[in-house]
Amino acid sequence: MKIKNICCIGAGYVGGPTMAVIAQKCPEINVTVVDINEKRIAAWNDKDVENIPIYEPGLSEIVKKARDRNLFFSTDVDAAIDKADMIFISVNTPTKTYGIGKGMAADLKFIELCARQIARVSKNDKIVVEKSTLPVRTAEALKNILDNTGNGVNYQILSNPEFLAEGTAVDDLMTPDRVLIGGDIDTTEGKEAVEALVDIYAHWVPRERLLTTNVWSSELSKLTANAFLAQRVSSINAMSELCEKTGADVNEVSKAVGMDSRIGPKFLKSSVGFGGSCFQKDILNLVYISKSFGLNEVADYWEQVILMNDHQKRRFAAKIVQTLFNTVSGKKIALLGWAFKKDTNDTRESAAIYVADYLLNEQAEIVVYDPKVKTEQIYADLDYLNSRPSEENRSRVKVVNTPYEATKDSHAVAVLTEWDEFKDLDWQKVYDEMLKPAFLFDGRRLLERETKETIGFEFYAIGS
Ligand code: NAD
Numbered sequence: 001m002k003i004k005n006i007c008c009i010g011a012g013y014v015g016g017p018t019m020a021v022i023a024q025k026c027p028e029i030n031v032t033v034v035d036i037n038e039k040r041i042a043a044w045n046d047k048d049v050e051n052i053p054i055y056e057p058g059l060s061e062i063v064k065k066a067r068d069r070n071l072f073f074s075t076d077v078d079a080a081i082d083k084a085d086m087i088f089i090s091v092n093t094p095t096k097t098y099g100i101g102k103g104m105a106a107d108l109k110f111i112e113l114c115a116r117q118i119a120r121v122s123k124n125d126k127i128v129v130e131k132s133t134l135p136v137r138t139a140e141a142l143k144n145i146l147d148n149t150g151n152g153v154n155y156q157i158l159s160n161p162e163f164l165a166e167g168t169a170v171d172d173l174m175t176p177d178r179v180l181i182g183g184d185i186d187t188t189e190g191k192e193a194v195e196a197l198v199d200i201y202a203h204w205v206p207r208e209r210l211l212t213t214n215v216w217s218s219e220l221s222k223l224t225a226n227a228f229l230a231q232r233v234s235s236i237n238a239m240s241e242l243c244e245k246t247g248a249d250v251n252e253v254s255k256a257v258g259m260d261s262r263i264g265p266k267f268l269k270s271s272v273g274f275g276g277s278c279f280q281k282d283i284l285n286l287v288y289i290s291k292s293f294g295l296n297e298v299a300d301y302w303e304q305v306i307l308m309n310d311h312q313k314r315r316f317a318a319k320i321v322q323t324l325f326n327t328v329s330g331k332k333i334a335l336l337g338w339a340f341k342k343d344t345n346d347t348r349e350s351a352a353i354y355v356a357d358y359l360l361n362e363q364a365e366i367v368v369y370d371p372k373v374k375t376e377q378i379y380a381d382l383d384y385l386n387s388r389p390s391e392e393n394r395s396r397v398k399v400v401n402t403p404y405e406a407t408k409d410s411h412a413v414a415v416l417t418e419w420d421e422f423k424d425l426d427w428q429k430v431y432d433e434m435l436k437p438a439f440l441f442d443g444r445r446l447l448e449r450e451t452k453e454t455i456g457f458e459f460y461a462i463g464s
């Protein structure tokens with residue numbers, strides 16, 4: 001089965017970059033990315049490719065080459081579904097904010113809407129690919145909707161979870177550790193569908209990295225991978241607190257531990273806490289699924305990863321208050337970085353939001369500088385927490401265009417995102433323009449202690 005037309009529903013952080021890379025690597029396939037968000041689609045189609053809605057190193061170059069050749073962005077969802085042989089569902093699956101499973105389960109309403117729309121529109125057989133991260137056995141529900149509300153056409157459901165990380169999305173897509181494809185491998189039709197997707201990735205991914213499994217293993221592997229990754233961060237962050245009490249240094253500990261080839265060096269960087277749209281949501285989902293099967297010990301085990309992360313964010317903010325003589329009321333605190341990690345404009349669940357909220361509750365005045373995050377996003381993130389009236393967030397939080405505007409006349413500076421440019425700031429200038437004592441808090445272990453202390457900073461870094 002040769003795929004000629006692909007439709008991807010959802011033009012977000014996954015749909016956009018993933019489809020751009022497929023279009024680039026498979027020039028003979030037409031790829032149409034659709035979304036109900038008109039503004040987002042307009043931005044993907046912006047004449048100036050630097051205005052595409054997602055910042056990822058290397059992405060705009062790929063979009064520039066493939067757009068309007070075999071890569072299209074559109075709001076006409078029906079037309080793209082109708083034309084496609086293969087449909088990727090790449091819509092958001094956030095944590096439920098209402099009803100049963102509120103605050104834990106994944107909200108699958110966007111997935112279900114897609115399934116109903118595909119069923120309504122399709123006039124020929126389709127392969128439907130779950131690209132979104134979904135609870136194990138979602139494919140069963142999808143199949144049920146498609147078969148019972150459709151026009152009698154046949155569907156094959158595949159699970160093809162995405163493992164890209166933001167900030168390195170293009171590299172991750174170009175040279176993935178593995179591509180996971182789950183399908184109904186017990187039937188001929190199922191095997192053919194899996195092969196059709198394998199053929200697409202085989203344009204650039206070595207065959208031995210294309211891993212095929214049954215659908216349920218694929219769905220569960222995605223949640224497992226994110227849980228394991230987040231667990232490593234919470235594990236090293238737990239050690240960071242112990243390091244601060246004992247004179248050990250968390251960087252030295254993580255190096256020593258990571259050199260054990262059974263443990264490995266990656267994902268052992270202590271921080272102010274992990275953020276991003278997925279770790280917390282996917283672990284909560286795992287906890288919910290475990291509880292729903294009565295596996296309370298399994299649920300409790302994974303929930304600790306989240307509890308530790310919440311503690312780390314709170315602990316960092318509390319350290320600032322405590323160090324500034326137990327009050328930050330009316331004091332100007334400069335936050336360097338708002339994105340949840342460097343090289344992305346995404347702020348979802350960023351630790352910065354929670355640190356700022358904590359400090360605002362302590363009546364601090366906040367000034368934020370981030371090289372990629374838009375001002376309105378910062379206010380929207382704070383408003384979403386509902387901690388205080390929106391006007392108050394706007395009057396007590398200033399967003400500025402340079403790091404030096406943020407740090408001037410501040411009582412303390414906190415590094416919350418590991419943007420490379422923060423390493424190379426003129427730290428002498430920062431110091432000279434701050435109020436004294438000049439407190440510097442490094443939530444990312446980005447800065448070298450010795451040089452900062454020589455300048456005169458009172459320096460605190462996570463885990464040392
Ligand atoms: P996102 O919010 O950036 O994008 C989702 C898009 O889907 C939105 O633009 C939304 O308007 C659109 N959408 C929702 N319902 C729709 C519908 N019925 N029809 C058309 N468009 C619709 O989300 P994302 O970050 O791209 O994540 C998508 C999925 O991929 C999630 O399940 C997530 O867990 C998973 N994932 C994300 C990442 C990541 O790095 N962000 C990595 C791997 C997996």
Ligand code: UGA
Nearest residue numbers: 162163164165166233267268269271274275276278340341
């Ligand atoms: C993560 C996974 O790495 C991807 O494989 C997965 O596809 C994705 O989630 C998803 O499902 O959404 P992402 O959240 O984009 O990717 O970025 P990461 O690099 O994993 O970082 C997540 C958070 O952990 C960031 O806040 C980062 O600063 C923090 N982190 C990461 C640490 O604090 N220490 C580390 O050692 C690594």
